[in-house]
Amino acid sequence: MTQGSKAVTFGNVLEKTGAGTLAGHGYVPIDCNIPKKQRLGLLLTCNDFPKRYATQVYIGSGIYGTEIYVDFYVMGSVSIPSSFIVECKWQQTGGSVDEKLPYVNLNIQNCYPAPAIVLIDGGGMKQGAINWLNAQVNVNQNLLAVHTLTSFITWANNNL
Numbered sequence: 401m402t403q404g405s406k407a408v409t410f411g412n413v414l415e416k417t418g419a420g421t422l423a424g425h426g427y428v429p430i431d432c433n434i435p436k437k438q439r440l441g442l443l444l445t446c447n448d449f450p451k452r453y454a455t456q457v458y459i460g461s462g463i464y465g466t467e468i469y470v471d472f473y474v475m476g477s478v479s480i481p482s483s484f485i486v487e488c489k490w491q492q493t494g495g496s497v498d499e500k501l502p503y504v505n506l507n508i509q510n511c512y513p514a515p516a517i518v519l520i521d522g523g524g525m526k527q528g529a530i531n532w533l534n535a536q537v538n539v540n541q542n543l544l545a546v547h548t549l550t551s552f553i554t555w556a557n558n559n560l
Contacts, residue, residue, distance in 0.1 A: 413490075414488045414490040414519065414521060414522075414549065415455070415471055415472075415488050417549060418471070418472060418486060418488055418519060418552070419453075419455065419472070421552065421553055421556050422453050422472070422474065422556070422560070424556075425451070425556055425557075425560040426451045426560075427451045427452060427453050427474065427476065427560070428449040428451065428452050428453075429452070429453055429454065429455065430442060430443055430446050430449065430452050430453070430454055431443075431454035431455055431456070431457070434454075436456050436457065436458050436469060437458040439454040439455075439456070439457045439458065439473070440454070440457050440458060440459060440473060442454070443457065443473055443475060444475075449476070450476045451475070451476035451477075451560075452474075452475050452476055453472050453473060453474040453475065454472070454473050455471060455472055455473075456469050456470075456471065457469060457470050457472075457473040459473070459485075459511070459512060459513055460511060460513070461511065462503075462507045462511050463503070463506050463507055463510055463511060468507060468511060468512075470485045470486075470487060470512070470516075471485075471486055471487050471488045472485065472486040472487075472488075473485055473514070474486065477559065477560055478559075478560075479559040479560075480515065480544070480559075482514065483514045484514050484515050484516065484517060484544065485508075485512055485514050485515070485516040485517070486516070486517050486518075486519055486552075487504060487508075487516055487517070487518045487519065488519045488520075489501070489504070489518060489519070489520045489521075489525075490520075490521060490522040491520075491522045491523075491524035491525045492522040492523065492524045493524045494524055494526075495524060497520075497524075497525060498525040498526045498529030498530070499529070501518075501520075501529050501532065501533045502532075504518065505533060505536050505540060505543060508540060508542050508543050509540045509541075509542050509543065512542055514542075515541075515542050515543070515544045516542060516543055516544060517544050517545045517546070517547060517552070517555075518533060518543070518545075518546045518547070519547050519548075519549065519552050520533070520546060520547070520548065521548045521549045530546070533546050534546045
């Protein structure tokens with residue numbers, strides 16, 4: 401398996417764990433077999449499930465003018481009444497994910513239609529990059545929190 405294939409596989413595991421955490425708190429996925437660009441509209445108008453989410457949701461253009469798809473768009477939380485986004489970033493060995501964190505932060509600040517949580521884990525990111533992103537929570541009003549998998553599950557247990 402190539403390094404790129406491993407990164408995609410390991411990132412998918414993190415996303416599936418995030419989906420399992422949401423499901424464990426009663427959230428229903430509503431994006432089965434729906435084109436990515438139609439998921440947000442359905443999520444916003446679907447009233448069948450008060451606690452719901454969609455994955456790989458198109459939210460518009462980012463700071464570079466390219467399309468942005470978020471990992472989770474979540475609705476129905478008591479603690480965040482409107483909606484929120486979860487972005488998952490896994491880095492198991494040294495690599496480029498930590499270099500992408502400023503890009504993610506700027507998109508969250510300038511382009512996201514809802515506040516966001518960044519879920520980062522894997523042990524391979526530079527500690528300085530994690531510290532920098534955590535500090536952005538105090539600067540970027542649209543960045544709610546930065547969590548590891550463990551702290552995200554704890555947060556979900558207390559807030560979802």
